[in-house]
Amino acid sequence: MNKFDLIKKEILDILPKSPLAFEQIHAKLVLEWVLKLKPDADEALQIAALSHDIERAITGITEKDLDDYSKINEFKKEHSIRSANIITEILAKHDYSQNTINKVKRLVENHEFGGDQESDILKNADSLAYFSYNIPFNLKRMGREKTKLKIQFMYNRLSDDAKNLVNQIKFLDKDIKILVKEAIS
């Protein structure tokens, strides 16, 4: 197995330790969306896609621990930094170049809010994966009101193009469809 395949496997093997049941599938979907949005995504962007939420599998901290949703931006920033530090350590162990390590670190640190072209791609892919898969799990774990706030966060941060892609997603579950409509219209 080459270094890139090994690192992807190591990340995917860690993710099921997360308290969130969707974690590993979510990561794979984010990578799929990244490759749809940018077919020539380099190794750094692909590694960032798989590992952007990796800290949850190590620390167990999730948004359920956030009592006051008005603090979501600080919470997300801290989550991003924790994930960036963890993937940095893993990459160093695999002897990745400092350039690649720095790039993955920056992308993971920026995945919630974007800020440059590739961080924006990762942020958009994260939301698209969220809308394609995570909502029923959120609803079960956090309840309707908190899930609605989460949906709004995941939608409002998007570029117009990515909002259009979200609007094309068909929600088969009627309750989810109503909830998403209420949240983003």
Ligand SMILES: [Fe+2]
């Ligand atoms: Fe994510």
